[in-house]
Amino acid sequence: MLSQKMVELGSKKSTIREIFEFGKKRAEIVGKEKVYDFSIGNPNVPAPVSVKSAILDILENENPTSIHGYTSAQGDDNVRSTLAESINKRFGTKFTKANLYMTVGAAASINICFKALANEGDEFITFAPFFPEYKCFVEGVGGKLVIVSAKIEDFQINFDEFEKKINDKTKAVIVNSPNNPSGVVYSEETILKLVAILEQKSIEYGHAIYLISDEPYREIAYDGTDVPYLTKYYKNTFVCYSYSKSLSLPGERIGYIVVSNEMEHFTDAYAAICGGGRVLGFVNAPSLFQKVVAKCSDETADISIYEKNRNLLYEGLIKMGYKCVKPQGAFYLFPQSLEPDAKAFCEKAKEYDLLLVSGDDFGCPGHVRISYCVQTEQIINALPIFEKLAKDYKA
Amino acid sequence: MLSQKMVELGSKKSTIREIFEFGKKRAEIVGKEKVYDFSIGNPNVPAPVSVKSAILDILENENPTSIHGYTSAQGDDNVRSTLAESINKRFGTKFTKANLYMTVGAAASINICFKALANEGDEFITFAPFFPEYKCFVEGVGGKLVIVSAKIEDFQINFDEFEKKINDKTKAVIVNSPNNPSGVVYSEETILKLVAILEQKSIEYGHAIYLISDEPYREIAYDGTDVPYLTKYYKNTFVCYSYSKSLSLPGERIGYIVVSNEMEHFTDAYAAICGGGRVLGFVNAPSLFQKVVAKCSDETADISIYEKNRNLLYEGLIKMGYKCVKPQGAFYLFPQSLEPDAKAFCEKAKEYDLLLVSGDDFGCPGHVRISYCVQTEQIINALPIFEKLAKDYKA
Numbered sequence: 052m053l054s055q056k057m058v059e060l061g062s063k064k065s066t067i068r069e070i071f072e073f074g075k076k077r078a079e080i081v082g083k084e085k086v087y088d089f090s091i092g093n094p095n096v097p098a099p100v101s102v103k104s105a106i107l108d109i110l111e112n113e114n115p116t117s118i119h120g121y122t123s124a125q126g127d128d129n130v131r132s133t134l135a136e137s138i139n140k141r142f143g144t145k146f147t148k149a150n151l152y153m154t155v156g157a158a159a160s161i162n163i164c165f166k167a168l169a170n171e172g173d174e175f176i177t178f179a180p181f182f183p184e185y186k187c188f189v190e191g192v193g194g195k196l197v198i199v200s201a202k203i204e205d206f207q208i209n210f211d212e213f214e215k216k217i218n219d220k221t222k223a224v225i226v227n228s229p230n231n232p233s234g235v236v237y238s239e240e241t242i243l244k245l246v247a248i249l250e251q252k253s254i255e256y257g258h259a260i261y262l263i264s265d266e267p268y269r270e271i272a273y274d275g276t277d278v279p280y281l282t283k284y285y286k287n288t289f290v291c292y293s294y295s296k297s298l299s300l301p302g303e304r305i306g307y308i309v310v311s312n313e314m315e316h317f318t319d320a321y322a323a324i325c326g327g328g329r330v331l332g333f334v335n336a337p338s339l340f341q342k343v344v345a346k347c348s349d350e351t352a353d354i355s356i357y358e359k360n361r362n363l364l365y366e367g368l369i370k371m372g373y374k375c376v377k378p379q380g381a382f383y384l385f386p387q388s389l390e391p392d393a394k395a396f397c398e399k400a401k402e403y404d405l406l407l408v409s410g411d412d413f414g415c416p417g418h419v420r421i422s423y424c425v426q427t428e429q430i431i432n433a434l435p436i437f438e439k440l441a442k443d444y445k446a
Numbered sequence: 447m448l449s450q451k452m453v454e455l456g457s458k459k460s461t462i463r464e465i466f467e468f469g470k471k472r473a474e475i476v477g478k479e480k481v482y483d484f485s486i487g488n489p490n491v492p493a494p495v496s497v498k499s500a501i502l503d504i505l506e507n508e509n510p511t512s513i514h515g516y517t518s519a520q521g522d523d524n525v526r527s528t529l530a531e532s533i534n535k536r537f538g539t540k541f542t543k544a545n546l547y548m549t550v551g552a553a554a555s556i557n558i559c560f561k562a563l564a565n566e567g568d569e570f571i572t573f574a575p576f577f578p579e580y581k582c583f584v585e586g587v588g589g590k591l592v593i594v595s596a597k598i599e600d601f602q603i604n605f606d607e608f609e610k611k612i613n614d615k616t617k618a619v620i621v622n623s624p625n626n627p628s629g630v631v632y633s634e635e636t637i638l639k640l641v642a643i644l645e646q647k648s649i650e651y652g653h654a655i656y657l658i659s660d661e662p663y664r665e666i667a668y669d670g671t672d673v674p675y676l677t678k679y680y681k682n683t684f685v686c687y688s689y690s691k692s693l694s695l696p697g698e699r700i701g702y703i704v705v706s707n708e709m710e711h712f713t714d715a716y717a718a719i720c721g722g723g724r725v726l727g728f729v730n731a732p733s734l735f736q737k738v739v740a741k742c743s744d745e746t747a748d749i750s751i752y753e754k755n756r757n758l759l760y761e762g763l764i765k766m767g768y769k770c771v772k773p774q775g776a777f778y779l780f781p782q783s784l785e786p787d788a789k790a791f792c793e794k795a796k797e798y799d800l801l802l803v804s805g806d807d808f809g810c811p812g813h814v815r816i817s818y819c820v821q822t823e824q825i826i827n828a829l830p831i832f833e834k835l836a837k838d839y840k841a
Contacts, residue, residue: 052653054722057725058717061720061723096511097509107505115492118697119497119694119696122697123467124463155727158728167448167452169449304730319448319453323456324456325455325457329579330452333727337697
């Protein structure tokens with residue numbers, strides 16, 4: 052007999068992936084331009100030209116067996132040193148290659164952290180709205196995901212509920228800022244309050260409560276918004292980074308974990324990350340792209356396009372009467388749905404080939420996620436559809 | 447508290463990786479040419495030129511957001527169709543894209559199969575000598591690895607012991623042919639006998655016992671040796687393939703799983719594979735290299751170099767009095783160590799900077815693995831060292 056749990060997880064897929072597949076099928080039938088697919092966070096902005104140059108340069112000047120060969124499990128030494136320097140330069144941290152572990156993208160980064168930390172029955176707390184795969188990963192390593200409900204007025208943290216849900220079994224807290232799906236960036240005030248609670252509770256329960264910062268959207272912040280670097284606020288922090296969004300390389304699966312140099316039992320913590328990666332079957336992060344991201348470490352894709360899209364879509368929707376917290380980062384809007392049941396609202400939108408994702412999937416009912424990492428033209432063409440939809444609800 | 451199991455697995459590393467790291471350090475001290483590193487299966491033959499051409503062609507002619515974008519979790523449709531056709535052409539199978547699931551290399555392929563199949567307490571049987579990471583993966587998904595000891599006269603299967611160890615808890619059997627570390631290819635006779643037992647026991651216990659064929663070395667077979675394609679012998683077969691060795695791309699982490707079209711409950715079995723990949727944190731196989739392997743599906747690296755190395759090393763060692771089953775595939779020799787304790791023998795070899803891996807790590811004491819995927823010159827230079835070592839034992 053197969054693992055029924057895996058059959059189920061593989062049959063259902065993530066809702067997002069399901070809508071994405073639906074969109075691809077619809078595009079074959081009605082034409083791509085008639086499908087307003089806002090379902091998936093697949094960056095539409097191409098990778099910067101430096102990515103192509105880096106690949107060509109490596110192919111031309113390096114030895115093929117070294118380009119495509121195994122690296123150490125934790126990643127190429129030079130790559131890790133280069134990335135550590137780049138982080139230090141930007142955030143005033145003091146990392147070396149010894150703090151970095153290269154990964155097969157953000158999903159790998161997060162899951163490796165979970166695997167490194169989890170003992171059977173451990174609890175991991177996250178704050179709605181949250182990336183739905185967290186649940187699948189935490190349960191996959193024998194833990195339990197505990198969800199603190201959303202503070203819907205500004206999508207910062209609902210601290211009262213958090214303090215009630217933290218307990219002796221709490222192993223770690225996962226934050227994701229800039230947030231998928233709300234687009235909100237946690238303020239320094241929020242971080243300070245969070246950290247104060249973690250410190251106090253770690254003392255109270257006599258063991259570290261770790262902080263996992265899932266930050267693939269770090270570079271995508273608007274209006275000069277500062278995204279606090281969490282190792283500077285809390286010693287027991289793991290940073291999970293990915294180049295999927297910053298360099299528009301989501302399919303290449305390349306990222307890293309930073310194990311804070313101030314973490315208690317640092318050597319063991321780094322070893323546990325190595326152990327987690329090993330047991331999950333990640334031998335090393337893709338070797339060519341390790342070298343590519345090192346060469347492009349100070350670059351990003353052209354993020355101004357996302358900001359333009361945000362402004363266009365946010366202002367458009369607000370004018371039509373949609374209610375939405377203005378996002379300062381990532382490439383998502385997370386407005387309230389026009390009926391309490393967000394799933395029913397998404398189904399209604401689907402009739403217009405307007406593909407949105409229900410907030411229920413992110414632990415935040417009554418909202419929908421709109422991924423605006425699409426051609427600006429799609430937004431322009433979709434605005435009248437959003438308006439029609441709004442009118443349907445007024446009628 | 448961290449997961450102590452992960453700390454342990456991450457601290458110890460695999461023995462092979464440990465020796466590999468030791469070799470890199472020694473090379474910095476005594477010079478690369480003075481270290482005779484036969485520890486790791488890192489192909490020394492470069493990827494065929496078609497790999498570079500394929501990368502350049504894709505970069506030049508395809509859209510960057512599509513080159514580097516997410517693919518479906520199971521892999522790009524065109525890639526899977528192309529690979530299915532290539533397999534059909536070579537082995538007379540009848541696969542379509544629906545049978546293929548692209549993976550982040552062989553470790554991912556195997557671990558996804560384990561995750562797809564394992565319920566708590568399930569047993570997975572493998573035959574010594576075997577790839578040591580199997581244990582780590584099987585235990586990581588809550589199963590137990592049961593080892594059938596080696597048939598050291600020819601490294602085919604010890605069927606008597608196998609029949610004693612198969613029971614109602616047996617979920618699957620893992621075979622690896624051409625074998626790491628013995629280099630032996632299972633004969634058709636062995637396969638027919640294995641399959642007959644699996645069929646009989648599946649009926650006896652009233653549930654399928656799956657066959658997982660781990661075959662990254664399929665293309666590396668010498669002397670015209672035929673490597674049977676196992677879906678043609680047994681319906682409940684998963685084939686785990688990787689391009690690490692065939693195209694010399696070990697660092698790029700690219701491979702696939704074939705779910706046999708004759709498998710019982712096929713739809714569920716394929717879904718379980720998707721579920722396994724999802725829970726382990728594999729979002730999709732690296733996108734550029736999916737496209738590259740499709741373009742190079744009928745190619746291999748220059749395997750003749752391995753054959754030359756095998757002949758040179760095998761004949762050299764036999765002349766010196768080493769005892770060794772002649773391998774027909776892969777790029778390993780697995781001779782008997784010159785003292786019963788293979789670990790002690792490896793330590794002795796290490797004094798000459800001759801790096802071998804003890805057979806104990808492969809569940810087969812009294813033997814050592816020699817990876818001959820190295821420059822032929824290294825073999826020529828190492829032969830006198832092997833001879834010195836042999837003399838030490840005669841003295």
